[in-house]
Amino acid sequence: MNNPKDIDFKSLASKQKTIQMKTRLQALSHFQDGKSRTDIARYLKVRRTSVNKWVSIYLSEGLAGLEEKPRTGRPPFINTQQSNQLAAYIETSASSEQGGRLTGADIQHFIQTECGKSYHPDSIYYLLNKMVFSWVTSRSKHPKQSEELQDDFKKIKIKTIAKIPGRLPLDRVDFWFLDEARFGQQNTTTRVWTRIGTRPRAVLQQQFEYAYLFSSVCPSRGIGQAIVVPWTNKDVMRLHLEQLSLITETDRQAVVIMDGAGWHTDNVADDFSNVSIINAPSLFTGAQPHRTSLELDATTLPC
Numbered sequence: 001m002n003n004p005k006d007i008d009f010k011s012l013a014s015k016q017k018t019i020q021m022k023t024r025l026q027a028l029s030h031f032q033d034g035k036s037r038t039d040i041a042r043y044l045k046v047r048r049t050s051v052n053k054w055v056s057i058y059l060s061e062g063l064a065g066l067e068e069k070p071r072t073g074r075p076p077f078i079n080t081q082q083s084n085q086l087a088a089y090i091e092t093s094a095s096s097e098q099g100g101r102l103t104g105a106d107i108q109h110f111i112q113t114e115c116g117k118s119y120h121p122d123s124i125y126y127l128l129n130k131m132v133f134s135w136v137t138s139r140s141k142h143p144k145q146s147e148e149l150q151d152d153f154k155k156i157k158i159k160t161i162a163k164i165p166g167r168l169p170l171d172r173v174d175f176w177f178l179d180e181a182r183f184g185q186q187n188t189t190t191r192v193w194t195r196i197g198t199r200p201r202a203v204l205q206q207q208f209e210y211a212y213l214f215s216s217v218c219p220s221r222g223i224g225q226a227i228v229v230p231w232t233n234k235d236v237m238r239l240h241l242e243q244l245s246l247i248t249e250t251d252r253q254a255v256v257i258m259d260g261a262g263w264h265t266d267n268v269a270d271d272f273s274n275v276s277i278i279n280a281p282s283l284f285t286g287a288q289p290h291r292t293s294l295e296l297d298a299t300t301l302p303c
Contacts, residue, residue: 009025013026027044030043078111082115083131085115089114090102104124172253173253174254175218176218176244183211185208211228213228214232214237216243223247225243227239241256242272244272245275257280258277258278260279
């Protein structure tokens with residue numbers, strides 16, 4: 001039997017996160033101070049039978065007996081098999097080439113026709129949240145994008161990089177991922193309060209300029225290089241490749257993977273013996289080199 005005099009129930013009650021456990025410990029604290037169970041029930045505004053129950057459980061099982069027990073709750077309206085069927089329907093629709101936008105009414109109709117259950121519209125979203133689904137904006141994808149071509153490119157076939165001079169072990173090849181972006185702003189007129197039917201004029205800056213950022217990262221070495229320029233062409237491309245050439249260590253080769261922009265041609269790397277270019281396939285959107293490991297099926301590169 002547990003002795004209530006050995007525990008500071010008041011201190012324990014102040015640390016509880018649930019009101020149920022806090023009330024039970026407060027009741028034991030008053031019981032420890034010698035108050036009657038009737039007075040405890042009146043003070044805490046609970047039933048006397050509840051106080052009797054808490055005291056009895058503590059004396060026989062200790063503090064562990066006062067903890068909340070798992071509750072089964074009401075059984076789910078649809079069973080596990082039907083839930084898996086619904087999840088497969090939602091996931092298949094989300095990845096459909098024809099667009100997978102499902103409304104709550106669509107899901108409600110599916111449950112009613114396929115599972116024979118009727119859900120209130122508000123309960124549909126509660127069910128989706130319980131099934132760990134969320135309403136998010138989908139990622140864009142070009143209609144001609146080929147996942148098979150992407151997967152093949154990610155493997156970096158040996159024949160693709162056979163143009164690297166010399167016979168180099170793979171641990172001496174640095175893979176760089178290059179891209180560029182344009183930054184600038186074209187001003188717009190601001191909104192102002194004015195009389196209905198009138199539209200005052202405001203000065204608008206018509207001129208605007210752009211800047212271009214050329215940037216490359218080498219995930220294996222954890223480094224990157226970048227250059228900011230007012231325009232873009234092959235000469236600027238050579239300047240950036242020169243950065244990569246200078247930072248590449250002796251007896252190493254830099255393989256730069258980039259898209260097929262007009263200034264991303266093979267001849268821009270002719271001036272650098274330690275830099276090679278690989279152009280990614282067209283419509284190669286969605287490739288994420290920081291998430292995909294490059295697979296090489298040989299230990300050395302051919303001459």
